[in-house]
Amino acid sequence: MIRYRRPKQDDPFIYDLIGKELVPFSHMPSHEVEAxxxxxxTRMSRGVSLVSSPYYEADPVGFIHFLIHGELLYIDMMAVASSHQRQRIGKTLMAHAENFALSRGCKRAKVMVDRSNPRAHLFYRKLGYRTLRYIQTSQCYELEKTLPARF
Structure with a gap:
């Protein structure tokens, strides 16, 4: 099930998941990662966070955090626990975020993927995102997708 993040219950899990599933792919120096x-x-207080959990009261097994900037959906972070990967949780979280954005008039979605995370790059490509460019300073690929028009 997908539900909105409940900070007191979910944040310890989300922070741990970020440390295990996202930080290892970062090219930032350790002092910047710590900061x-x-x-x-503060970052999580901006935007929208959804979590995937087996049932409503259960701890999450994945999360997505995103922001809406006018007609742009920006996927800030997404991760799924390694024990729950390859179960379509990431795809479901992305679909919920994209539908949320569509309902608010977004026309495009964007995400940054670390160069050292080819699985994530492939994941987004399979969802229809295309690589726009490589940004040397952050060692990330910028990907974008045109969201389907709503009638």
């Missing part, structure tokens, strides 16, 4: 981790509460 980014300290800023997570």
């Amino acid at each position: 980014a981790l300290r800023e997570l509460p």
Whole structure:
């Protein structure tokens, strides 16, 4: 099931998941990673966070955090616990985020993927995202997708 994030219950899991599933792919120096981790509460307070859990009261097994900027959906972070990968959880989280954005008039979606995370790059490509460019300073690929028009 997909539900909105409940900070007190979900944040410890989300922060742990970020440390295990996202940080290892980052090319930031350790002091910058530590600073980014300290800023997570502020970062998570902006935008929308959804979690996937087996049932409503259960701890999450994955999450997505995104922001809406006018007609742009920006996927900030998404991760699924390694024990629950390859179960379509990431795809379901993405579909919910894209539908949320469509309902608010978004026309495009964007995500940044670390160069050292080819599985994530392939995941987004399979969802219809195309690589726009490689950004050397952050060592990330910028991917974009045109969201389907709603009638």
